[in-house]
Amino acid sequence: MIEKDVIVNSDAGIHARPAMMIVREAMKYPCEVMLIKDSIEADAKSIMSVLGLAIISGTKLTIRANGEGESELVDFLVELIEKDFRA
């Protein structure tokens, strides 16, 4: 299991499109991956789950993955969020 913290800085927070970018990447890996905000866990492979977290700019997120490809995926997601979803 691997866990990393990241702060969301993009002004619009995580709305539909950024959520989709997270989910699309997460689906490529077999491991289980969660986004955690204020101890609420959301499955990063589910759009509704990610949107349900209502992540606004400035939110501290924890990304936790468990299984095959975990560290690669967590690093990728951290980078994606740090770069404000600009690929």
Place this chain on the structure above:
Amino acid sequence: MRKLTVRHFIDGEGRIDLQLRLIAGEGGLDKEIKYGEINRPGLALAGFFDHFAYDRIQIFGQGETAFMNQLSYDQKIKTYNDFFSFDLLCCIFTHEYVPDKMFLELAEKKNVPIFLSKRATTRFITLFVHVIDEIFAEQITLHATLVDVFGVGVLLTGKSGVGKSETALELIERGHRLVADDMVIVKKIDESLLMGTGSEILKHHIEIRGIGIVNVREIFGIRSVRNRKRIEMVILLEEWEPEKEYDRLGLDENKYNIMEIEVPYITVPVRPGRNIPVIIETAALNQRLKKIGINSARELDEKIKKWILTEGQK
């Protein structure tokens, strides 16, 4: 633990049940409610402030308001100023009694929210305690889908991509009702009751691969959704594994543990061509039978055992 503020009474979960109207002290709406308890401030108004539970929710009934009414102007000045010298959380007046101007001005100045309720005091307190208990209840968020199937709250779980949302959609199509898709907030109301709701923003939206996000309420109408439902069984959907042994009898009851409450639990293997919604409907109906004491598997077993002992011997 979530931080709860007075604002919850008019903006949050309590809003629909409580029907409170704010008339003064809006500036104090973000005060934190530390204890979900109430106080009748009669003694404090009479000038006795020992053990005054000022940090609880103050409820003014007919007794309190009658007492306030018979005070002379000078008495009011003293009583109200003493009363508001405490860091009060908020006040609720029942019977829709509007307190006098002096009281409201002090409340406004001290940022103490004042609410009105139409109800009678005892009725209101009963309701209020119930609502507060629910707001303060322990809660978790589960990655699952909650559907009301023939009146049974069925929580569908399983890995992403196994088809929870598609199954829910088909159940809705068959006349059942969606509570929440993909993210269910579960509250432990008491030692045997788990209540499931959806998140405020996602409410009744569902994501179907290939279509995207759709609003179930808009497409299927108000009868296809409900806001909350007691969770009465858990169904795990999983990919069919040829090597795995699935329950063929239903004699043993499995339990799924959610916040120390045991919920009946079954595993349904998913395979192309298997009609999952019908299986879920049957499971829900079977659960209802079990609840009233009819266990099909056990009864058939008893019948066979009896036959073996009697007819079989001939």
